[in-house]
Amino acid sequence: MSELTYPSPEGLLVAGPEAGVLEIRLDRPDARNALSTPLLRGIVALLQQAAGDDAVRCVVLTGGDKVFAAGADLAEMASKDMQAVLLEERPQLFAAIGRFPKPVVGAVCGYALGGGCELVMHADIIIAGESAQFGQPEINLGIIPGAGGTQRLTHAVGKSLAMKMVLAGEFISAREALAAGLVAEVAADDACLARAHELARKIAGKAPLAVRLAKDAVLQSFETPLAAGMVLERRNFVVLAGTDDRNEGVRAFLEKRKPVWTGR
Known part of the structure; x- marks a missing residue:
């Protein structure tokens, strides 16, 4: 709310x-x-x-x-x-x-x-x-x-x-x-x-940080050459590896349950 x-x-x-x-x-x-x-x-x-x-x-x-x-x-x-x-x-x-x-x-x-x-x-x-x-x-x-x-x-x-x-x-x-x-x-x-x-x-209903960085990466594909876009994509991928939501998503998948996102 x-x-x-x-x-x-x-x-x-x-x-x-x-x-x-x-x-x-x-x-x-x-x-x-x-x-x-x-x-x-x-x-x-x-x-x-x-x-x-x-x-x-x-x-x-x-x-x-x-x-x-x-x-x-x-x-x-x-x-x-x-x-x-x-x-x-x-x-x-x-x-x-x-x-x-x-x-x-x-x-x-x-x-x-x-x-x-x-x-x-x-x-x-x-x-x-x-x-x-x-x-x-x-x-x-x-x-x-x-x-x-x-x-x-x-x-x-x-x-x-x-x-x-x-x-x-x-x-x-x-x-x-x-x-x-x-x-x-x-x-x-x-x-x-x-x-x-x-x-x-x-x-x-998806992980908020992942959604935001995914949007950013796709939009950058229109602004940058492919090589630079790939660097940005990988950077965003690595950043998400340090989030609570990424850990929750992996755990939820392994435990066969719906993830609970916190936006962190």
């Missing part, structure tokens, strides 16, 4: 933590869950709180039944000139989301476009509903993705498909996203969020 209380900042709904899982839901239906700067600030504040809460072991990030998020807040964007865009805090907010050390499971139904697609790509695992569509249509506004849409997307789906999505502004379906490696699973729309929670609870 968490000793912390989680507020619901404007444009967000928060549930939990329950069974180690905190749910953050985008809730600006009149704006198709457009990602305003205050909304991003709210997400960052919640994740910063969750990072220090031992009762939160995994986060589920979701949106509406018809729209996950249709992109940035264009009304906000229209008021900014080049200098204002250069100095805005949005890059730092997205970077802060990317630094969250605990696993994030995204649950997407409907449109995840522009900034919405970029936001959900910060999740470690994405479960897509059958209705999900992913796209980076910024080219239609005379701009390009600015929060990872040219970088994270290319890492996820490869050059050719990323080029089609970014240059032509075409969307891909949930099944296409699955085939390309952008999402981990496709579920019926009415089962998408439940499946995300099921997976999050499973992750939350």
Whole structure:
């Protein structure tokens, strides 16, 4: 049970933590869950709180039944000139989301476009509903993705498909996203969020330090050459050998019982 209380900042709904899982839901239906700067600030504040809460072991990030998020807040964007865009805090907010050390499971139904697609790509695992569509249509506004849409997307789906999505502004379906490696699973729309929670609870039931260092090692595979990544993996493996949870895991396996993790 968490000793912390989680507020619901404007444009967000928060549930939990329950069974180690905190749910953050985008809730600006009149704006198709457009990602305003205050909304991003709210997400960052919640994740910063969750990072220090031992009762939160995994986060589920979701949106509406018809729209996950249709992109940035264009009304906000229209008021900014080049200098204002250069100095805005949005890059730092997205970077802060990317630094969250605990696993994030995204649950997407409907449109995840522009900034919405970029936001959900910060999740470690994405479960897509059958209705999900992913796209980076910024080219239609005379701009390009600015929060990872040219970088994270290319890492996820490869050059050719990323080029089609970014240059032509075409969307891909949930099944296409699955085939390309952008999402981990496709579920019926009415089962998408439940499946995300099921997976999050499973992750939350694992040894917390092992989960954190496993996430770190996998993410570093995108940032470092293979040899350096192997060194990092081995370092994390050795560090875990000195934890109480590693000893408990081995004992529990040998004694044919369920391990009791302490996070130490």
